Amino acid sequence: GSTLFSHTLAASQKFNYITNLIARFWKAPLVAMELQKSLKITSGNVDTQPGHQYQSTFGATSGISQPHEFGFFWNSCIPYGEASHFVEKDAFSERHLNKTKRHLNAICRFSEKPFFVKNAIAGINVHVLKRVIPSARFLIILREPDKIAQSILRAREKLFGDKAAWWSLMPATTSLIREKKPLPEEQVVCQVRDIYNTIFQGLEDVNSRCAVVEYESFCAEPAEIVGKLLSFLNVEPELLELSKKIPTSFQASRHIYIEKDEYSKILQAIDELEITEVLQKIRSRFNVLDI
Secondary structure, eight states: OOHHHHHHHHHHOOOOOBBHHHHHTTSHHHHHHHHHHHOOOOTTTOOOTTTTTTTBBBBBOOTTTTTTOOHHHHHHSSSOOOSOOOOGGGGHHHHHHHHHHHHHHHHTTTSSSSBBOOOOOHTHHHHHHHOTTOOOOEEEOOHHHHHHHHHHHHHHHHHSSTTTTTOSOTTTTTHHHHOOEEEEEEHHHHHHHHHHHHHHHHHGGGGGEEEEEEEEHHHHHHHHHHHHHHHHHHHOOOHHHHHSSSSSSSOOOOOOOOHHHHHHHHHHHHHHHHHHHHHHHHHHHHHEOOO
């Protein structure tokens, strides 16, 4: 969901972001941004191959001007361990934070357009982003938990051939989840719940600078949602222009890609593990950009 959303922000041509080209030069992103500019590679051309627009594989995009998560950069900024991607506040030295702040401020100043970051490790460590970019605004994308959980379970099987193998973000509770919840279907639901809960806790004190997008609403009216996001950022949305650059709608997948018994176990875990309560807490606390 977040990858499709970042594709759409790129296509609007209203945002600055890290492209696949820039990410190749993650140690010198400003040099890469100047190179991209000199080569007249326009941000927002989501793909050069007809029929491949807005496509990705487990979050990875193709095409040099498409959005990239900038993983190597964020991995160098956030010193997470083997057991969790979440890092406590006291793990960061002021020198380390200042270096990260200088890099991000330089990237943000490269263009007058708002700069967006889409990186899962940065997202779960929002307390770091708040410190290095005090004026940052945050967007939480909410999606039906069964769809996220089945995507993670499917990725486990497809990438590792084993649905018991962990994939994607490791919240601080990962070791406890593995110990207490041996069923993979329960693990992925706990994973989703605790990631959302960590993000909520990290943003509680900046609720005026945080907004929420419901994935299904975004798919129904993408230009409308992007326009509301721009307004939230105090940028003129120009809805007519957006409607010419962004598809009228997207098909929100409702398919079940896993075995029926696996899906039933996910639904049961959702009922038992209070993930719905976490999502409702987020909706109640923050501004929902709805259609």
